Amino acid sequence: xxxxxxxxxxxxxxxxxxxxxxxxxxxxxxxxxxxxxxxxxxxxxxxxxxxxxxxxxxxxxxxxxxxxxxxxxxxxxxxxxxxxxxxxxxxxxxxxxxxxxxxxxxxxxxxxxxxxxxxxxxxxxxxxxxxxxxxxxxxxxxxxxxxxxxxxxxxxxxxxxxxxxxxxxxxxxxxxxxxxxxxxxxxxxxxxxxxxxxxxxxxxxxxxxxxxxxxxxxxxxxxxxxxxxxxxxxxxxxxxxxxxxxxxxxxxxxxxxxxxxxxxxxxxxxxxxxxxxxxxxxxxxxxxxxxxxxxxxxxxxxxxxxxxxxxxxxxxxxxxxxxxxxxxxxxxxxxxxxxxxxxxxxxxxxxxxxxxxxxxxxxxxxxxxxxxxxxxxxxxxxxxxxxxxxxxxxxxxxxxxxxxxxxxxxxxxxxxxxxxxxxxxxxx
Ligand code: CMC
Numbered sequence: 001x002x003x004x005x006x007x008x009x010x011x012x013x014x015x016x017x018x019x020x021x022x023x024x025x026x027x028x029x030x031x032x033x034x035x036x037x038x039x040x041x042x043x044x045x046x047x048x049x050x051x052x053x054x055x056x057x058x059x060x061x062x063x064x065x066x067x068x069x070x071x072x073x074x075x076x077x078x079x080x081x082x083x084x085x086x087x088x089x090x091x092x093x094x095x096x097x098x099x100x101x102x103x104x105x106x107x108x109x110x111x112x113x114x115x116x117x118x119x120x121x122x123x124x125x126x127x128x129x130x131x132x133x134x135x136x137x138x139x140x141x142x143x144x145x146x147x148x149x150x151x152x153x154x155x156x157x158x159x160x161x162x163x164x165x166x167x168x169x170x171x172x173x174x175x176x177x178x179x180x181x182x183x184x185x186x187x188x189x190x191x192x193x194x195x196x197x198x199x200x201x202x203x204x205x206x207x208x209x210x211x212x213x214x215x216x217x218x219x220x221x222x223x224x225x226x227x228x229x230x231x232x233x234x235x236x237x238x239x240x241x242x243x244x245x246x247x248x249x250x251x252x253x254x255x256x257x258x259x260x261x262x263x264x265x266x267x268x269x270x271x272x273x274x275x276x277x278x279x280x281x282x283x284x285x286x287x288x289x290x291x292x293x294x295x296x297x298x299x300x301x302x303x304x305x306x307x308x309x310x311x312x313x314x315x316x317x318x319x320x321x322x323x324x325x326x327x328x329x330x331x332x333x334x335x336x337x338x339x340x341x342x343x344x345x346x347x348x349x350x351x352x353x354x355x356x357x358x359x360x361x362x363x364x365x366x367x368x369x370x371x372x373x374x375x376x377x378x379x380x381x382x383x384x385x386x387x388x389x390x391x392x393x394x395x396x397x398x399x400x401x402x403x404x405x406x407x408x409x410x411x412x413x414x415x416x417x418x419x420x421x422x423x424x425x426x427x428x
Contacts, residue, residue, distance in 0.1 A: 001026060009037055023058055040411045047308070050232075052240065052405060056089060056395050057231040061309035066316065068229055069093070077319050082224040083107065083194050086166065086391035089229050090398060104194075110167035111188035111197065113175070114144045121179050130176040130383050131261040137172045139254035141165065151246035151401075158401075161249045162394050169390055170194065173383045174201035180379075195220040198387070203375060216374045219327045220384075223367060226316045227388025229395060233308075235259040235266065239393045240400045241408035249397055256393045257386050263303070266364075266385040272304035273368040273378050276337040279344070286344045294353045304365030305348060306357070316363040324366045324373075333373040341369060 005016045005028040014036050017029045027050050034040050043049045058067045066073040069088050076085055087095045087103050095103060120140055124133050141164065142149055148161045175185045178201075186201040196212040199220065204210035230236065239256035243249070260266035279289050293302040307314055328335060345361050348354040364385075371381050 007033065007037075009039055012037070019053075021053070022055075023060070034411070040413070042413055046237075051237060051408070052232065052400065052403075054231060054396065054399060055092070056399060057229045057392070059231050059309060061307070061311050064310060064313045064315045064318075066230070073226065073315055074319065077222050077225050080225060081193075082221050082228070082388075083166075085225050085228050086394075089391045089395040090162065106163045107167045107194065108190040110164050111171055111190060113168055113171050117144070117172075118175075118185065121175055121185075124179060126180055126182055128180070129261075130173070130180065130380055131257060131267075131386070133176040133179070134169075134172055134383055134386060135254045135257035135261075137176070138165070138169070138250055138257060141168070141250040142248055145250075148250055149248045151248070158249070158398070162398070165250060165253060165394070166390060169387055170198040171201060173380070173387055174198060176383065177202055177377070177380055180377075193217065193221075195224070199374075213331075215327065215330045219323060219370055219374060222323055223320070223370060223384065224388040226319060226363065227385055229389070229392025232396075233265070234262070235389065236393060236396050239397050240405075243397045243400055244405055244408040249394070252397050253390070253393050256389070260386055260389065261382055266382045266389070268303050268362070268364040269368045269371070269381040269385060270378050272341075272364050273337065273372065273381065275303045276340050276344075276368075279340055280337055284340055284343075286340065286347050289344070290347055290351060294351075302344070302348065302354075302359070304361055305354070306359040307362045310360065310362065311358040313360050314362045317361045317365055320363060320366045320370065321361070324369045327370050328373050331373050335369055335373060337372075338369050341366060 001020045001024070002018050005018050007014045007016060007030075014033060016033060019027050019029055021027075030041050041049070056069065058070070059065065068076060068085065069092055071088065071094075076088075080088075083104050084095060084100060087100065117137060117140065120137065121133065124136075145161070145164065147153070147157065148164075150157070153161070171188055178185050184206060186204050189197050189200050192200060192212065196217045199212045199216055200210055232240075235256040238259040239252045242255040243252040247255075263271045275289070279286060282288070289300070289302070292298050292300040293305075324338065327333075328338060345365070348359065348361075354360075367384075368378070368381050371384055372378070376384060
């Protein structure tokens with residue numbers, strides 16, 4: 001590994017430290033460069049900028065590797081359970097049986113929402129997008145639990161904040177959906193697992209017996225695990241940067257939910273299904289849409305394709321594609337958009353434009369097809385992503401706080417007007 005790096009600006013050289021991660025990734029530490037030289041580095045979209053060191057998730061985009069705390073995503077998705085993975089991400093180790101039982105039980109006893117939250121929910125129009133509702137409800141927790149605002153809370157206090165948000169987010173998500181339908185809200189059923197309880201709150205209706213289908217519950221468990229963390233992506237960086245100002249966990253996560261909502265990030269899963277539906281309604285001509293995606297004059301992008309860091313394949317997409325086939329078969333669902341998705345993928349993988357730019361299906365390409373088979377409406381897809389990503393946001397917020405990271409505050413290169421005199425209103 002190199003010991004140091006040198007930057008030469010005109011004829012002056014600056015020595016910069018080099019640091020190495022546990023998987024031998026190398027970074028040049030430029031944090032002192034401005035102090036020494038007056039020069040900053042510029043990297044729009046942070047394409048090559050490490051914002052932190054982190055021990056939570058390792059990702060190698062070239063090799064298609066994703067590991068939570070050292071455990072491969074493939075093994076966790078096959079063998080683990082979402083709350084176990086949640087514990088792993090937040091506390092760094094797989095729980096013992098005793099620790100796991102306590103954690104699951106602690107989550108169960110906090111699943112109810114304060115009754116006044118119903119009033120907030122009912123104030124939203126029924127066509128409100130559930131992501132906006134979710135971020136507002138999460139932020140409202142700061143009012144119901146004002147002690148959570150203290151940035152220097154004891155670790156027991158932080159634990160309680162963490163348990164509360166983990167327990168309440170599924171209830172909020174299901175209630176946001178029920179509010180859209182104008183249906184009565186279902187209270188949590190704590191005799192059920194985390195995933196089954198959420199499904200029941202989403203779909204049960206009064207005066208009808210509701211049994212959660214274990215196929216649906218298992219599929220949800222897998223999907224949530226696959227989404228649980230993804231190192232310094234847009235929403236996670238948002239959570240860390242908001243939290244770095246010592247804003248509370250709930251305020252930081254509410255901000256993360258808003259970042260995730262965007263169609264270039266978690267909102268892509270909704271956009272993918274809408275795109276596939278459009279292609280189907282337009283006669284199923286995948287070539288036409290591939291050409292649109294390649295046309296630089298056309299703003300259309302192939303949603304669910306491409307990734308900032310994966311340049312070979314997205315390991316989550318591989319697992320989800322297989323799961324989509326299995327879940328649809330087990331549930332006896334024949335979704336014509338699955339065939340369109342496969343045709344589109346096949347055509348893109350053989351197309352020079354996509355090969356050259358290393359554009360492959362990402363996690364969002366097939367996840368919506370599974371959500372749809374489970375009966376989840378399209379505008380709830382990104383909410384499902386948020387439910388999955390919650391442990392990652394918590395783990396990264398907690399790590400940032402425990403590392404006492406400084407407030408996030410990037411620099412800029414100013415390109416506006418130079419100093420000029422004010423001209424009074426009537427003389428302009
Ligand atoms: N369709 C068509 N062209 C694309 C696509 C696409 N989906 N994605 C990237 N490109 C092209 C882009 O036009 C550019 O071409 P050129 O070099 O000729 O200008 C090149 O590929 C590089 O793209 P970029 O926008 O510079 O890459 P990025 O790293 O900034 O963006 C991305 C990554 C995920 C935002 C982008 O690939 C995209 O918009 N994909 C569609 C939205 C999507 O599926 N998002 C979900 C991401 S995975 C879930 C998550 O973690 O959030």
